[in-house]
Structures are given as structure tokens and as C-alpha cells.
Amino acid sequence: MNSADFLLWVRGTGLQIATVIFVFGVVLRLFEILTLGHKKNLAVTRGSGFKEGFRNILTRSLPRDKNTLRRSMFTIVTGYVLHIGLFVVIFLLAPHISLFEGIFGFGWPSISTPIVDLFAVLTMIALLAILYHRLTNPVLKFLSTKQDYFVWALTFVPLITGYLSYHHLFLNYNWMLGIHILSVELLMIFLPFTKLSHAFTLFIARWYSGSMMGEKGVKS
């Protein structure tokens, strides 16, 4: 298999396989979670909880509590850099937008590539710092499972291969681009079945806990 065959495979068959597993997995997991339901609330509620759910999504996404901020500064800062960086890299790079356009039929404006490049570097630094923290903090290390390292790698490899292919480093561009696409396909395949599924469940969970608190009349 030469680089052209490889690239064609990851852009064709490979992408088909990954998409099927990804979409099937995400929908399956969401249906599974959303249909679980909860026990009938026999108490008189103090609100519908609908609005409070959204309020909770917002408030829990902002580092408002000074005490938490002081104690977990590292986690909060790296977490923000990582997630904002991923958002910029995935959704604002022109070739990525054109990919979404090819699938969904609509696109949106891109930002200039060197800025995306900067975010990619910041994201990778954040990920490396997070890994270092996980390996050196005794409590975190004790709590870490193999899956934690696995999903770290699943996230890091697409970033580094994307960076290397954009800068035409190490391998021939066609190979590097192919490896980059393949690494994203692996990410897509494993996302629904690992902790990475939080990309889809996080805000649902936050809304849910917010609405529960709302029903009880507790400020979220």
C-alpha cells in the first residue's frame, strides 16, 4: 500500500467504518441514558426545574468559586486551555469546516491558520501538563486507570499528527495526513464507549442535576 492508497482508504472506507461506529455508539448511549428515567417525585416541587437546569449548565462551566479556584488552579487552567483549544482546532480550521460542509451541507467562516496553529500548540502543552500532573500527583496516579491514559493518547495523537502534517514535518505529507485522519477515526470509534463520551453527556448531566436542585428549590 502506497501513500496514495492509504490516504484514499482513510478518506473513504476508513471514514465510513468510523462514522458508523461513532454515530451508532453515540445514539445508542444517549438513548440508553435518557430512557433510564427516574423515580416518581412524590414531594411537592418548588419549581419546574427546567430553567434551573440551564442555569446549572452555565454556572458549573464558569470558575466562580474562589476557594475551588485557589485549590485547583492547575486543573481549571489546563482544562480550559485544552477544551477551548480543541474547539478552535476542530471547528475553526478551514479544511475541517470544509469537511463538515461536505457532510452536513453547510459551513461557517474559518479563522486564519496561524491562529489555529497557536491554539493547537497550547492544547498540546496543556495535554502534556495534564499527563505530567497525572503521573506525578500520587492521589491522581492512584486513581488513574488504563483507560485514562488511553483516552489521553486518543486525544493527543490527532493533535500532534495534525500539527506535523500542517508543517510538513518528519514524514511525507500524504502519509502524515493519512495518519492524522486515521487517528481521528480511532478517536471516533472509541469516543462513545470511553470517558470521552462526556462530550455528549456532560451538559445533559449538568442540566439534569440543575433541574433536580431546581425542583427542590436549591440554588445551583
Place this chain on the structure above:
Amino acid sequence: MSHDETLKESLTRNGVSRRGFLKFCATAASIMALPPSMVPAIAAALESARRPSVIWLSFQECTGCAESLTRSHSPTVEGLIFDAISLDYQHTLQAAAGDAAEEAREEAMKENWGKYILVVDGSIPLGNPGYSTIAGISNLDMLKETAKGAAAIVAVGTCATFGGIPKANPNPTGAVSVSDIIKDKPIVNVSGCPPIPVVITGVLAHFLTFGTIPELDELGRPKVFYGNNIHDRCYRRPFYERGEFAETFDDEGAKKGWCLFKLGCKGPITYNACATAKWNEGTSFPIESGHGCLGCSEPNFWDMGGFYKALSQPAVDVSQTAAYALGAGAVAGLGIAALNRKKKADVATDHQTVTIHDLRRNDPSKTEAEDS
């Protein structure tokens, strides 16, 4: 022209000045990425070079490669370089026809056994030998027979190098490239649809100067010509960096000469010298004319998902696949939901109330007497 005439003699006879010849040598040196100090060496080697015999076989092809070579740069020194080899068989250009033509090939092979250069354009059908024949000989047989006595093979054009258009899905003739069949000879792949003329002559000049084939990349192409990708050498690259793209062929962006990536330009994955050597005597290259690169010097360029589809878009229809997967996921999710509900309901039905009495009765350490 006899076989013994050297290039110098041939050039003099054709009225090419010493200055013109050295200019060509300097161009050849720069194209082959050699230092200027090599120019005299090239000149000396070319001047004394005996015209090697070249047999040119055309299989499943459109003659575009031969057109590219013979038309676009003639009459120039490159054209004369080509005169300076002894093109003993080329069924489009040669005067002889029928049996005489085949005899010319056989004679050239016999006379120059082990020394001639074999140039091939076009792919070879493996499906049915009858798909393409010359004088009743199948392409496969002719290639195998002629390759045996060749010093080196130059596969010209994407059909000969990678199968090209005949090999495009669904490949009705079972077309393959030269390197799929010949394994025991040095093969230089000069890909392109067609290849740049100066690249073809450059490879021949390299062979005449050094007696060897140039350094090749992983796809067997000379690194000197195929070492850079179009995207890296493209004068529109700054617009790619800035995120300024033409969205259609006649919008403001297209008029301003912005990047053609979104219009399907395959420059980023295409390795060729178009952006540097250019076409039509250095006039321009496709991107300069406002059209994206088709990636014609790469394998499978016809099957890369469409000429006007951006490189980052899927080569296949993913939307429909995703829709099916979504439906299947929903059905499976509902199935699992039903199972979970049933489990919950079963647990509720099977629930048994346990009293203190039940617990004590089952405890073997306690006796009936203690209980009461």
C-alpha cells in the same frame, strides 16, 4: 542521423550555438538540483554522449504524453536533445508502419541488447490480452519481451507509472502499471497527465550525463522533480494561511486570486514540478490559470473523491451512512431501553418483603429455641 554521431555534432549540424547549448546545460543542472560547478561536467558528458537507442512503447494511452514532449517545447534545445537520442521505435512518430515498424523495434533490440532505454506510456491491460494489441502482440507480451534487453525503463505518464485513467474505478480492462509487471529492471516513474516536458528530457539528460537513473522517491519518481509538493511551492499559499478562499470560480475571491483549496485543489498531496518548472515554456501552471490542481501525478487521481471536492472532504458519501447508523443506533438504544425497563419491572415484581422473622429463621447459628 547515425548512431555514432555525438550530441555536439548533432547540435552543430542543427545550428545550435555553444552559448545556447551551455544555457541548456545550466538549466538542466538547476532543474536536477546540481551545483553550478556541475555545468561543465554535464556539457562534457552530453557533448561526447553517443546517441543511445530508445524504444518507446505506447499501450493504453491517449498520446498526450508524446504530444506534451514533442509539441510544447519544440523547437528548442530540449527538442534537439531528443533528436540526439536515437528514437528507434515510436509508433506515432515513426515513418515506418506495419511489419517494417515492428522490424525496426526488433532490430534496435538486437543491436543494442542490454543498452537501450525503454520508454513506456500507457497502462497494460491484464483482463483480456485483446483489449490492446500492437501488430497482434498483446501489451503484456511486448512489454515483457522488450524490457528484457533494456538498460533502464522510463515509465512516462500516470498510466504507465500508476495505471492512470484506464485503472480508474471500475478498471474495466484490469489495467496495471509498468512496475506492477517488471520487477528486475531499474524503472523511473515520470508521472503526470501528461508529465512536464522538461521533466521527461531532464530524466533522459541525467541518464546521458551520469549513466545512471536519478534518485527516486517511494513511488519511484525522480526526487529532483517530484521532491516538492505543489502546495508548498504555490504562489497562492499565503491566502491559504490567511484563510482566504475562492468559494466559486467567479466570485470575488477567485478574481483576487485567493486559494483554490475549497474548489478541490489537490496541491497539498501532489508532488510535481508544475509550480516551479511551469508549462508552455514557463508561462504558467493550472493554479495560475485559476483552476485547482487535479493531482495528476499521484496514483488514483481519478478516484480521489472528485476534482471539485475539497481535499478534506470525504472521498465517499458519509452523510447517508451516518443517517443509517443513526437509525440503527436509535433502534438498538430503544431495544436496550426496553430491556432495562423490563429488568426494572421484574425487580419490582420479584421484590419480597423481608421481616425480622425471616432473617432469623434462616440464620443457622440461631436455634428454634432461641428464637422463641
